Amino acid sequence: MKVLIIGANGKIGQLLIEQMLEDKQHVPLAMVRKEEQAQRYQFQGVETVLVDLESSVEEIAEAARTCDAIIFTAGSGGSTGPDKTLLIDLDGAVKAMEAAEQVGISRFVLVSALGAEDRNRWPDSIRPYYVAKHFADRILESTELIYTILRPGGLLDDAGQGRVSLQTPGESGSIPRADVAAVIAAVLDNPATFRKSYDLVSGSQTIEEALPRA
Numbered sequence: 770m771k772v773l774i775i776g777a778n779g780k781i782g783q784l785l786i787e788q789m790l791e792d793k794q795h796v797p798l799a800m801v802r803k804e805e806q807a808q809r810y811q812f813q814g815v816e817t818v819l820v821d822l823e824s825s826v827e828e829i830a831e832a833a834r835t836c837d838a839i840i841f842t843a844g845s846g847g848s849t850g851p852d853k854t855l856l857i858d859l860d861g862a863v864k865a866m867e868a869a870e871q872v873g874i875s876r877f878v879l880v881s882a883l884g885a886e887d888r889n890r891w892p893d894s895i896r897p898y899y900v901a902k903h904f905a906d907r908i909l910e911s912t913e914l915i916y917t918i919l920r921p922g923g924l925l926d927d928a929g930q931g932r933v934s935l936q937t938p939g940e941s942g943s944i945p946r947a948d949v950a951a952v953i954a955a956v957l958d959n960p961a962t963f964r965k966s967y968d969l970v971s972g973s974q975t976i977e978e979a980l981p982r983a
């Protein structure tokens with residue numbers, strides 16, 4: 770599958786593309802917003818498209834046109850305000866969904882955040898962030914796209930452990946970004962994860978054990 774990675778220059782995005790280049794199961798198309806980011810990927814032989822999520826649905830759709838799937842792992846980050854959270858984590862994600870629909874891509878993997886489905890679990894300090902994640906998830910769940918939503922706990926830069934907990938709702942915890950990237954790659958063509966949403970933290974099972982089977 771050729772896969773548009775939205776947020777390709779992000780920490781998870783970079784790990785995911787690294788993994789895809791190693792596995793050779795899928796071909797990444799890196800969506801980035803700066804020329805120097807594109808050049809770095811091109812140097813590694815990765816195809817790129819330069820598109821900002823604040824641009825139009827049509828531009829995102831044009832970028833995705835040759836792809837079979839979209840992975841959305843972008844986010845406005847902790848150093849911007851709620852305005853950017855709304856524009857990227859919510860509207861950016863929804864525009865990516867609309868772009869997928871426009872060009873007939875059905876497979877869509879969204880990186881959300883642990884607890885996004887339950888307002889009682891949203892920390893006061895980052896409530897607007899959770900609002901954005903919650904409604905992006907809900908809108909995706911209401912589409913006809915073949916989605917998988919992954920809701921990781923606190924992200925760590927530690928080496929991947931390859932041990933995760935994928936199912937248990939209400940769980941708290943953290944997880945290395947490398948393990949999130951590995952789970953994204955593993956769910957991509959696993960039909961048992963289609964139209965499902967999962968909490969994702971470090972756990973005791975290997976990724977293969979933790980993933981449902983069709």
Ligand SMILES: NC(=O)c1ccc[n+]([C@@H]2O[C@H](COP(=O)([O-])OP(=O)(O)OC[C@H]3O[C@@H](n4cnc5c(N)ncnc54)[C@H](OP(=O)(O)O)[C@@H]3O)[C@@H](O)[C@H]2O)c1
Nearest residue numbers: 776778779780781821822823843844881882921922923924
């Ligand atoms: N931090 C946590 O503990 C935590 C927990 C659960 C879930 N998450 C979620 O996990 C996801 C990935 O995390 P991460 O650590 O990989 O994030 P990250 O390193 O901050 O990467 C986010 C990416 O989004 C891109 N982006 C931001 N605004 C954009 C725009 N206007 N157009 C196009 N791309 C844009 C950034 O581009 P640039 O590189 O150009 O800035 C960056 O590459 C995010 O959705 C985050 O909310 C985070």
